[in-house]
Amino acid sequence: MDLVAVTAFGILYTIATLILLALGLAVIFGMMGVINLAQAEFLMLGAYTVLMATSHGASVWIGIALAPVVVGLLGVVIERTIIRFLYGRMLDTMLATWGLSLGLVGLVTLVFGPTTEGIATPLGHFTVGEYRLSQYSVFAILMAFAVLGLTYALFNYTRLGLVARATMQNDNMVSALGVSPARVYMGTFAFGSALAGLGGAVMAPLTGVVPTLGLAFIAKIFITVIVGGPVILLGTTTAGAVLGLVESLVAYTSTPIYGQVAMLVFAIVLLRLLPQGISGFWRRGV
Amino acid sequence: MTSWALWAVAVVIVSALPTVLSLFQIVQLTVFMIYSLLALSLDLIWGFGGILSFGQAAFFGVGGYVYGIVGINSGSTTLALAAGVAGAAGFAGLLGYFTFYGRVGSMYFAVITLTVTLILHQVMGTTADPRYAVGQARLGGYNGMTNIPSLALEVPGRAPLTLDPIPFFYVVGSLLLLVLALTRALVQASFGRILAAVREDELRTELLGYDARGRKLVTFVLSGGIAGLAGGLFAGWGNFMNPQVFSMFQSALVVIWVMVGGRGTLYGAVVGTLVVQFLTNYLGTASVTYTTVALGTVLVMIVLLFPRGLVPAIEGAIRRAARRRAPAPEFADE
Amino acid sequence: MNDVVLQARGLVKEFGGLRAVNSVDFTLRRGELRCVIGPNGGGKSTLFKLLTGQLKPTAGTIQFKGLDVTRLHPHEIARAGIGIKFQVPRVYDALSVAENLWLSARFRHGATGAGPIVDRVLAEISLAERRASLVGYLSHGDRQWVEIGMVLASEPDLILLDEPTAGMTHAEARRTADLVREINRRATLIVVEHDMDFVRSIARYVTVLHRGAVLAEGTMEQIRANDVVRDVYLGKRQHARG
Numbered sequence: 001m002d003l004v005a006v007t008a009f010g011i012l013y014t015i016a017t018l019i020l021l022a023l024g025l026a027v028i029f030g031m032m033g034v035i036n037l038a039q040a041e042f043l044m045l046g047a048y049t050v051l052m053a054t055s056h057g058a059s060v061w062i063g064i065a066l067a068p069v070v071v072g073l074l075g076v077v078i079e080r081t082i083i084r085f086l087y088g089r090m091l092d093t094m095l096a097t098w099g100l101s102l103g104l105v106g107l108v109t110l111v112f113g114p115t116t117e118g119i120a121t122p123l124g125h126f127t128v129g130e131y132r133l134s135q136y137s138v139f140a141i142l143m144a145f146a147v148l149g150l151t152y153a154l155f156n157y158t159r160l161g162l163v164a165r166a167t168m169q170n171d172n173m174v175s176a177l178g179v180s181p182a183r184v185y186m187g188t189f190a191f192g193s194a195l196a197g198l199g200g201a202v203m204a205p206l207t208g209v210v211p212t213l214g215l216a217f218i219a220k221i222f223i224t225v226i227v228g229g230p231v232i233l234l235g236t237t238t239a240g241a242v243l244g245l246v247e248s249l250v251a252y253t254s255t256p257i258y259g260q261v262a263m264l265v266f267a268i269v270l271l272r273l274l275p276q277g278i279s280g281f282w283r284r285g286v
Numbered sequence: 287m288t289s290w291a292l293w294a295v296a297v298v299i300v301s302a303l304p305t306v307l308s309l310f311q312i313v314q315l316t317v318f319m320i321y322s323l324l325a326l327s328l329d330l331i332w333g334f335g336g337i338l339s340f341g342q343a344a345f346f347g348v349g350g351y352v353y354g355i356v357g358i359n360s361g362s363t364t365l366a367l368a369a370g371v372a373g374a375a376g377f378a379g380l381l382g383y384f385t386f387y388g389r390v391g392s393m394y395f396a397v398i399t400l401t402v403t404l405i406l407h408q409v410m411g412t413t414a415d416p417r418y419a420v421g422q423a424r425l426g427g428y429n430g431m432t433n434i435p436s437l438a439l440e441v442p443g444r445a446p447l448t449l450d451p452i453p454f455f456y457v458v459g460s461l462l463l464l465v466l467a468l469t470r471a472l473v474q475a476s477f478g479r480i481l482a483a484v485r486e487d488e489l490r491t492e493l494l495g496y497d498a499r500g501r502k503l504v505t506f507v508l509s510g511g512i513a514g515l516a517g518g519l520f521a522g523w524g525n526f527m528n529p530q531v532f533s534m535f536q537s538a539l540v541v542i543w544v545m546v547g548g549r550g551t552l553y554g555a556v557v558g559t560l561v562v563q564f565l566t567n568y569l570g571t572a573s574v575t576y577t578t579v580a581l582g583t584v585l586v587m588i589v590l591l592f593p594r595g596l597v598p599a600i601e602g603a604i605r606r607a608a609r610r611r612a613p614a615p616e617f618a619d620e
Numbered sequence: 621m622n623d624v625v626l627q628a629r630g631l632v633k634e635f636g637g638l639r640a641v642n643s644v645d646f647t648l649r650r651g652e653l654r655c656v657i658g659p660n661g662g663g664k665s666t667l668f669k670l671l672t673g674q675l676k677p678t679a680g681t682i683q684f685k686g687l688d689v690t691r692l693h694p695h696e697i698a699r700a701g702i703g704i705k706f707q708v709p710r711v712y713d714a715l716s717v718a719e720n721l722w723l724s725a726r727f728r729h730g731a732t733g734a735g736p737i738v739d740r741v742l743a744e745i746s747l748a749e750r751r752a753s754l755v756g757y758l759s760h761g762d763r764q765w766v767e768i769g770m771v772l773a774s775e776p777d778l779i780l781l782d783e784p785t786a787g788m789t790h791a792e793a794r795r796t797a798d799l800v801r802e803i804n805r806r807a808t809l810i811v812v813e814h815d816m817d818f819v820r821s822i823a824r825y826v827t828v829l830h831r832g833a834v835l836a837e838g839t840m841e842q843i844r845a846n847d848v849v850r851d852v853y854l855g856k857r858q859h860a861r862g
Contacts, residue, residue, distance in 0.1 A: 035393065085590055090393050091338050092589050095545070098538055099585025106579030114575075215534060219404045222397055257412050264405050268398055272388040476731050483712055483723050490710045492695040493672060493703070494774055495727040 002129025007252065009128075013137055014251075015244030017203060020144035022221040022228075022236055023151060024196030029225050030232030031168045031188050034083060035094040038101040039221065040214030042071050042193050046200030047209045048108065051117055060122050060205060067201030068194035075193025079186050087185070101214065108211040116210040136205060143202050147195065152233050164188055220260070223267040229277020238278050243267055293467070300459040304452050316455045317523055318563045319462050323516035325543035325555035326465065331509040333549030334473050335502060336485030337392060340537045341381065341399030344406055345510040347531035349374040349517025351410075351425075354434040354527050359421035363438045363446070367518045374514020375507050382506035386499045400537065407532035430528025437522035458519055462556070465512060470552055472508075481505060535578065542581060545588050548595025557597055623650045625778060625808050626671075631680035633666055633832075640666040641677070642832035648778075653804045655823040656812045659852065663832035664812045665707070668780050671810075672704050673697040685777065699727075703776030707783040707812075709767040713756030717747050720755055720766055724773035737773055744799070745769040760787045768796075772803065779803065781811045785818050797821045828852075 025039045046067035053063030082100065086093040123135035155161035164184055167174045171181035200213070207213065224243055228235030246266045251259025274280060304312055328342045352373035357366035381402060385395050412418075414427025425431060437454060438446035449457060472478060483491040484498045492498050521527045530536065539562075547558020562584075566577055592599040626648035633641040641663045648654055656664050669675040671682065673694040681690045689697050712720050721741050725734035742748040745765045750758070755766050764784065771779055784800070785793040793815060800822050803809065813819050819826070819840070826843045828835040836842075836849050843849055 035397075082586060082590065089593075091396070092593060094338075094393075094396065095541060096586050096589040098541075099582040099589065101582070102535070102538060102578050102585065103582030106575050106577075106582060109575045110579070218534075219401050223401060226394060226397060255412070257408055261405050261408055264401050268384075268401060271390060271394060271398065272384060275388065275390050275394070476726065479719070480723065480726075482715075486712050486714060487710055489674065489694070490712070491723070492693075493698050494724050494770070495695055495698040497695050 002131060005128050006131045006133065009133060010252070011245060011248040013141055014248040015241050016141040016144035017206075018220065018224055018244045018247075019148060019237055019240040020140070020199045020202065021196075021217055022224040022240060023147060024192040024194070024199060025221050026192075026225045026228065026232050026236040027151070027195060028189055028192035030228075030230070030236070031164065031192075032087075032185060033090065034087075034189070035090055035097065036083075036192075037094055037097040037218065037222075038078070038104060038214075039097075039192075039196055040218035041101050041104040042075070042196035043200030043203070043217060044108065044209075044211065044213040045074065045104070046071050046197030047204035047207070047213055048112065049197065050119060050201045050204040051112075051209045054119055060119065063204075064198070064201045067197040069197075071197025071200075072190045072194030075190040076186060078193070079189040083189060084182065084185065101218075105211050105214065112211065114211060116208045118208050119205040121205040134206075140202055140206065143198075147198065148233065148237065151195070155233075160187075219264060223264060223271075227267050227270050227274075227277055229274070229279035231279035235277055235279035239267075242270075242278070293463075296463060300463065301456075304455060309451060312455050313451050314567070316451070316458050317520070318560055319455075319458050320516050320519045320523060321543065321563060322556040322559040323462055323465060323519070324513050324540055325547065325559040326462075326469065326552060327509040327512035327516065328540050328544045329547075329549060329552055329555035330469055330473075330512065331506055332544060333551070333555070334478060334481055334485070335505045335509075337502060337506070338396045338541075339399045339506070339509070340396055340541070341378075341403050342509065342513045342540050343531055343533075343537040344399070344403040345374040345378055345513035346517040346520070346536075346540075347406060347410075347527070347529075348377050349514025350521040350527040350531060351431065351517075352514070353518035353521040354431045355420045355423040357435045357522070358423040358431075358433065361435070361446075362440060363435050363522060364440050366435075367437065367515070367522070370518030370521070371511050371514045374517065375511035378510025378513075379503065379507045382503045382510075386502045386506070400534075403532050403537050404534070407529050410529040410532060426528070428529060430526055430530075431521075432526050434521045434525045434527060436525060437519070454523070458523075461515070461519070465515070466552060466556065469508075469512075473552070477501075538581070538585065542585055542588075544595075545585070546596045548598035548601075551597075554595065554597050558595070561596075624648065625650045625652075625685055626810075627683040628671075629681050629683075631667070631670060631682065632678045633663075633670060633675060634678045639832050641670065643680070644829075644832070644834055646827070646834070648808060648810065650808055651804070653800070653809045653811070653822060653824055655819050655826045656810060656829055657814070657816075657819060657826060658829035658835065661831075662829040664829050665782060666832070667829070668704060668782055668810075668812065671697075671780060672702060698774070698776075701777035702780065703771040703774050703778070704780040705764075705767050705771050705782060705784060707786055709760075709763045711755050711763055711766050711770065714754065716752050716754055717758075717766055717769075718742065718751040721769050721773045724770040728775060734773075737775075741769045741773045744772060744802075761789070761792045764788065764796075768799065776807060778808045778810070781809065781813075783812055783814060785813065785815050793818050794821075 021043060024042065025036065028034050028036050028039065049067040049070045050060060050063030053066060054060060078100065082096055083093065086096055121134055121136045123139060125132045125134055155165060163174070163179055167179065167181050167184040175181050224239045225236055227243065228239035243263050243266065247259045247263035250262035303315065307315065324342060324346050327345070328339065331337050331339050349370035353366045353370035356369040357363050360366065385398060390398065410425065411428045413425035414429070416424060418425040423431060436448050437457065438448045440446045473481070480491070480496055481501055484496070484501055488498045543559040543562055544555050545558070546562050547554035547556065588596060624647055626646065628644060628646040631641050631644040631646070632639065644667065656667070658664060666675065670677050673689070673692055677690060681688060683689070684700055684702065687700060689700060712723070718738055721738045722734050725737035729737055742751055745768060747762065747765060747769065755763060758766065764787070768784065781800070785796050788796060797818055800809065800811065811822065823840050825838070826840055827837045828843060828849050830852055835852065836846050838846070
């Protein structure tokens, strides 16, 4: 009985963290059609923000609060200097952000060194029968759903969100109404980057901090968003649930690496069957 | 200058190089030429097919590992090389059939090929345990497969003669020129023209009766085979093969080679590879990290400033400069 | 011997909640020149896409020359002998006029046999002097002609023309009408059009599509006399003419 509870918890954890990490990309790719291969590096930078905070004596929570700000600002810079010249050129954006990703990994390695740093997990443990689970992982799960809910609310219940969704559908119309599409794109990209920074920061104590952190996640988050399809939040959540389930089930029966592989293979098969993604049946929306 | 003359010049240059370069430089140039083959494979599917594939590194790796497995177990490196090409081509056929006939969009195709390469990276890294072996060839995990035999000349009735660096250089050079010549002939013939039509407007081409998916598949298999050839030669050159060939870095590098050299000319891919690799060497191989940052920056700059490639941009600039010197003819061809 | 070349039965195409094609029956005899008219949004373009295989019907069947082509892939349908000319020309802008025609002719005749076909078609569409021009630089009317030429070069049994005179001058449209009648001698034609003068000059039999369904079918005179059609479509024009 305890084993079932712990396994269920583990599955929930895998799903929630996948959604948390993929959310920023869902916004950037889903709303702007930008294939940002440096997204995982935004995660990594969020993690490093927490590392910097703790190494200067501040608490993990400060780091987590700072991360979205830091990475969001970086997102603004990147959008202004690179991304905005490549709108509409999907493959070129892919290549440029790939170069950016390489550059960021290299720079961080030069500054911080290539080794993995650990961050002590705050909050303690709780027990389920014979098993000890970390309370921080509960926090991570809660954060995932909180951020998901907040993002959904932001896009669907605020004026900012309405403007963003309108720009996504028809930017000419929106500019005729007095809104600058360029600023909306900048803001959306910054928001997506901030989300990534937050995700990476929350996960930092659980994964460890290393410059190549992004490499472990880039394929997963991309495939999750793409399999999710055009209805961004619903699609990513569903894809996250399905793929997270596959990954954890296989990981429990063999090794974590095979879990990842199984998840990627399953995703490819899904894409083959549903070339538009899971939510491709619905119209494009949030 | 006619193309025959250019080919003749190329052959003469390649033949003469061992007399002017040191042995070390010859060995370096050999691996650069092997890389050029890999870049060529991408230019075929991307520059002519219009299909961006991040998976050429995967075919390179498959070709290398298969060469290693067959080479170690059979002792015949010729068979091993053929097996490497066939294995890579077969893998490309599977992947291509799965994606092209599944009506997967071009951007998703790129992501899928990248994902497959990363999957291979993960999987091959887990094979450290000795039980992961095919026959006598241990896969070796992150350290990779070692003791892969060098390419040897096999004449029936005699013992195989392992190729020294200079003869190996000639073999690789001839293979590169041969593949280059054959693929250029292919793209200038009907096959290439129809492929260009598929690239420009796939639906229109299908409505004229052509099976676009089949043609894309054939092109992809060819490019996979060429990448596999490069992989086999690489394994024979260095006598090792490890999962690094499946890394993001390696996949990015192939794309950079082709982007620098310009897409759609085939020889541009060769030029791009040589330029990037020489530059990397010149900048110093002391730190992989500096190279990573430099390459990342180069990629971003090229996409922003020279989206059609560095070599075409330079060619264009030279042509414009030449035109300004001579009186302009009636109709410019730009 | 059955001279029905195309038979569509109960064709339905749904997009979400919208029935773009609503239970259409369509019979076409060999050598016919059928015009399909109707207000915008009536389902004409969708019907063409179903016939070429670009879209698969939600229900219904299509038989071409006795062969069931309902589920065939576009290139298989093209090989069977259906050619289409789009409303907005789909031609290869980066290639020359002759190369565009060559691609079309090569399919049936091979690389060497294609040459004479290209020459012949170039003469038919009066673009022989411009054979080496890049299609992307041609005028809109000429690009239409190139596409017509491509269709001719592949020598299909059934040709679908989607608004062939769109964007043409009166003179060009008259030339097109002559060409259409000429082509009709070797192929069956379905022409979708809005230009009523053009329709009048070529039509023998007309189908009126409205909201995805066949509203009326008959000769041009029968259609003009049909009150329902008038109210829906022709009526407004007649009143405007006074």
